[in-house]
Amino acid sequence: MPYRTRREKSRTKSKKTVLILLALLIIVLLSTFIIFKSLQKPEKSSLQTVSTDKSSVSSSSTSKTSESEKTDLPNAHQSDWDLVLVNRENIKAEMNPVLATVDGKQVDARIEKATQDFLAAAKQISPAEHLISGYRSVAYQEELYNMYISQEMAGYGTVKQTGQQISKEEAIKNVQTYxxxxxxxxxxxxxxxxxxxxxxxxxxPVDIAAKVQALAPTYGFVLRFFKGGEASTGVHYEDWHFRYVGVENAKYMTEHHLTLEEYLKLLPA
Ligand SMILES: [Zn+2]
Structure with a gap:
């Protein structure tokens, strides 16, 4: 039938068109996909380099703590006035600093403001905070030291309170702990x-002492004889003895748990 054949012809024609259209569609889709992929690739690899850079930075900052310690190290010198070292191995003659009075005690005039501010901040924690001691001349220290020795010898010292006499040697050992x-x-x-x-x-009170000690570096002070520092300072824990070293030094020393003796070893002369 001519009609049928024409119909069949048109059918095959439309089939062909559909196939061509499908093929075209696939080609378009494929090429879009390929173009998209090729565009994405460099982006992806740049992202990867960024992330590897990041990871290498973070790994270097975590693994090289000692190096970052060195770079954090304040620009300070052993000879700085506020880092002067006085201990049993570094005995100093009378230093005669220029003095100022804070809370009825004398301090080096250069730390008057820092001492006032630290005391004021400590009083916010406990109004009972006060200065017990500041500057002491070598001569006065000698008087004090000898008095402590005789108290210990008599058995009425800080360490021995038995009322029984002990030798001068033993008394000196006791006194040197405080x-x-x-x-x-x-x-x-x-x-x-x-x-x-x-x-x-x-x-x-331990909680108050801890809060005051945490405040100290903000005002340039460190707790000089902390627990764990005995081996390098030769002095037992003292909850009340603060030493001015300057804000940057104080923050670094506290953060890295360094005594003044240990910190000075890291610094140039
Ligand atoms: Zn002291």
Whole structure:
């Protein structure tokens, strides 16, 4: 039938068109996909380099803590006035600093403001905070030291309170756990203060002491004889003895748990 054949013809024609259209569609889709992919590739690889850079940065910053410690190290010198080292190995003659009075105690005039501010901040934690000691001359330290020795010898000291007499040698050993021989106490620098809520050593409420100690670096002070520092300082824990070293040094020393003796070893002369 001519009609049928024409119909069949047109059918095959439309089939062909559909196939061509499908093929075209596939080609268009494929090429779009390929173009999209090729555009995406460099982006992806640049992202990857960024992320590897990031990871290499983070890994270097975590693995090279000692290096970052060095780069963090304040630009300070062993010879800086606020880092002067006085201890039993570094005995100093009378230093005669220019003095100022804070809370009835004398300090080096250069730390007057820092001491006032630190005390004021400590008083916010406990109004009972006060200065017990500041500058002490070598001569006065000698008097104090000898008095402590005779108290210990008599059995009425800080360590021995038995009322039984002990030898001078033993008494000196006891005294050196809380007082330094003349010339070896940093109170002679005028840069050390004893501050507490009470007038006896290590008798301050622990929570208050911890809060005050945490504040200290903000004002340039460090707790000079902290727990764990005994091996390098030769002095037992003292909750009240703060030493001015300057804000940057104080923050670094506290963050890295360094005594002044240890910190100075990291610095140039
Ligand atoms: Zn002290």
């Amino acid at each position: 007082s330094q021989p003349p010339g070896s106490s940093e109170h002679q620098t005028g840069l050390a203060i004893d501050m507490s809520t009470v007038d006896s050593l290590n008798a301050e």
